[in-house]
Structure formats: C-alpha cells, structure tokens
Amino acid sequence: MAGTRSMGRRERLRAETTAEIKDVALELMASGGPDAITLRAIAREMGMTANAIYGYFATRDDLVTTLINDLYTALADAVDAAWNAAPAKDPAARIQAWAAAFRNWALDNPEGFRLIYGDPVPGYQAPEGGAAPDAAHRVCTGITALAAAAWPHAGRLYEGGDFEWSDFDDGLLAKVRPAFPDLPPAAVALALRIWGHLHGLISLEVYGHLRAQTTSPDKLFRQELTALIRSLGMAPGN
Amino acid sequence: MAGTRSMGRRERLRAETTAEIKDVALELMASGGPDAITLRAIAREMGMTANAIYGYFATRDDLVTTLINDLYTALADAVDAAWNAAPAKDPAARIQAWAAAFRNWALDNPEGFRLIYGDPVPGYQAPEGGAAPDAAHRVCTGITALAAAAWPHAGRLYEGGDFEWSDFDDGLLAKVRPAFPDLPPAAVALALRIWGHLHGLISLEVYGHLRAQTTSPDKLFRQELTALIRSLGMAPGN
DNA sequence: GCGAAAACTATACGCCGTGAAGTTTGAATA
C-alpha cells in the first residue's frame, strides 16, 4: 500500500485491515472458488464478526468488485511487463511473450480469471470509469500494440472491413489512438479478434472444457501462437 | 418427452412434474440468472414444498447438471441443424452457417451459455459419459466436419505441428475418426483452435466484455467469419 | 378393500447477507 507511512495511526490500521480482508478473500477464493468468498468466512478467519466488514465494504458485492479491479490490474501489469521485457526489435517475440504471459497468468490464477471474465455477481455491471474497465482497456491496448507491431506486415491482409472509429468505445480509443496515431480502425478490430482468439482457448482451458478434448493444451496453444504470428505476416521464432 | 403414451398414469405424472421443474428452473434462470435457480423458488412457483423436489432430483446440483445436459444438447442440435441446412456443395457457406448458429444460440440463450461454459457449480465435474460431454464432443465433431470440409484447401497450411492421436480424448476420437477416416491429427487440433476462436469472441460478447470495447460486435463477428474462411484457404461468400 | 410404496409436508439445522441498535475504544479538544 503506497503512502502508508504518511497516514495517521488510525488510517494505517484501517488500510491494513482493508488489505487483510482482501487477502483473506483471495485465499478463500483460491481454495474454494468464488463462492467461498463469504463475509462470515472472512470474519471467522480474521477473528471478527461478519458485520465488522461493513465498516470497510458497503456490501459483499462491493468487496468482490474491488477484488476484480485488483486482479484485472494485476493481469494487465503482468502482460504489459512481458511485452516490455521482450526485445522491441522482435515483434514476433513480443507477441508470443504477451500471449504466453496472458495464458500463464490465467493458469496461475484460475479463480481470478473466472472472477474477471465470468460473472460471479448476477447482473453485475462494471461502474463507468472504474479500475476494471481501465484494466480491460489496458489489455486491449496491449493487443493493439501487438497488432500495431505487426501492421506493417499484416495490414494488407486485414485492411478494409468497413470499420470506423465510431464502432469502438471512446475510452479504448482514448488510450489507443494517441499511442498509435497512424493505425486505422481495422487494426483495432483485428486486435479485438486476436483478443477473442486467445481468450477463447484460455477460457476453455481454465473452465476445464479443453481437458475433455485434448490432453495437450500446451501444444495447442503453442500452435495457436505460431498460427497467430503467421497470420500477421511474420515468421515465428524458435 | 418420448414414450409418454406408453407409461402408466403414475410414471406420466412423474415425467410431467420433472419436466415442469426443469421448465420453471429455466424460466427463473432466464429472468434472474443461474443464481435464481433455487429449489425453494421453483417449489414456490409450482405450489409445492422445496423438499418435494428431492423426489425428482437428488440435489440442487443434480438439477443444474440435468439442465446443462439439456441445454448443451439443444445447442449441439442447433448447430448441427444449421450445418445440415446449408448446401453440402458449399463448404464456406456451411461453415458460416454453423458459426452463425453457434453465436445466435448463445445470444438467444445467454444464461444457458453461461451455465454450459461458465462454472456455476463450484468444483463441478461433468460425469464421465454423461450427456454434456457427449454434446461437447458433438460440437467439436461439428467443427471437425468444418475443418474436414476445408482440409483439401487448408491442409497444407496447418499440417504438421507434431500432433498425434494420443493428444486427444478417446471419446472425441470415437466420434471423429469414423466420420472422417482420412483426417490427420493436425486437423483435429485445427478444429479445436477454431472452436477457441469462436468461443472467445462469443463468450466475451455474452459476458459483456466486448460491449466495453466495441459497439459493433456483429461487424466484428462477420469479419471473424470472413477471416476464418480465408484462413481455411477458401473464398467467403456474399 | 387393503397393504405398500410413492408423493408430499412439517420441522429443524446450519449456512448466508444484511439491517438496527448497542458497546467499546482511542484520539482530539477544552
């Protein structure tokens, strides 16, 4: 927690308790799935009463929303880091690193993935401008960077499709267009499609649907990456 | 329900009650999401006691499992029908019809889609050889048919990848190999990847994640289909 | 008509989220 030092004792304790609630909630989720996130269970674990948590989160759904925000931000951080760690001179390697980081995060945090991309809260609506939409836009921007890196090779394959800027969300464009001023709308559409491809395989795997079909999801994902790089007009490394 | 006529009065009533329980459960799910499937709510709607349902389903999860089986079978029927309705002479049209049917079913039955592909029951494991794995294999077989139809054009693009028959589930292969005796393992891998592509875009849309990025998911999916057909070495129609 | 089995109800237990009201605690102020 940043700035803990500058707070008064009271605020510091409050911040620590808030953090502990979230930590315990994540532990419970890791061991028992999203449904195990229970105010009473958290309180039990912390030696408190369930109602005490209402001093920190207005409602159980509020707590879950906060967890989603945190997790989505962590996911976005992870893929950004992988992207930045790969050599900028080698777009194919960057793309592979990005996608592999995405899948690895999902496999390492399956319950987190479910919480982010599933819908644990019935009728849950992400608040406008919250951390989760921001993280979602970061992820999409990452894929757009991926598409942008490949656009010199792939553009001629995917241009057209009569996409216009008005087809996309303003918040997303606010992140994407300044970063890649020369990119056409078709490139953003390509990015969203790539997102869909990766998300599909990963979520089938995380939710256990792939397991019923193949014993080698790793191999399948590797093949997917190779095909992705090729479909972007580039040559896959190693 | 088949064979209703030949049953005794008792069995008939029993079958009707069972069907009503499932119907009410589906209605509740449609209006309030999977969490609204509650034994007490169903019983209330039927003018019964919640415990009466235990005469028909051993547990709430059993009921949900049955619903998943029914829904997955309905989905498999829908895509099979679309496939068969398109002219066999035009593989591209068949593929497009299949994929469009998949998406339409999902958009028409979003809660059903969640029930099938999400994980409403924590730690839920599909029983071996049940209706749901069977429907899953049917869906995968459908996509394999799709890959098989395109294999004459697409094979050279996707062969290799060192896939072997042992990489795939026996139940799936039992359906796939007799139907397409000449197909190599790489074609099944391609089919699973295509499944992933479609599933990804559709599930992002059903779960509301696409809405935060684009206002034209239809256009995006149309583009996806065009790219799919092209990536299979064929020419997209209209 | 009768006995058995099936269908259903009644009651109860332990979970859950959450609201209202009361109590403790600790920091700021007079």
Add this chain to the structure above:
DNA sequence: TATTCAAACTTCACGGCGTATAGTTTTCGC
C-alpha cells in the same frame, strides 16, 4: 487531564438458502 465524539466493533434479529429426518397423505396393484 477530563470530556467528548466518532470510528470500530459486537449483539441480536430477519429472511433466504440447501437439505436431513420424520411424519402424513395419496394412489396403485393385488
């Protein structure tokens, strides 16, 4: 230092949930 007051926390309560156990009613086969 004594007082005050808000924050932190507890207690009690309500209704909803799945489900186990036991009891009651209905209905079919003989």
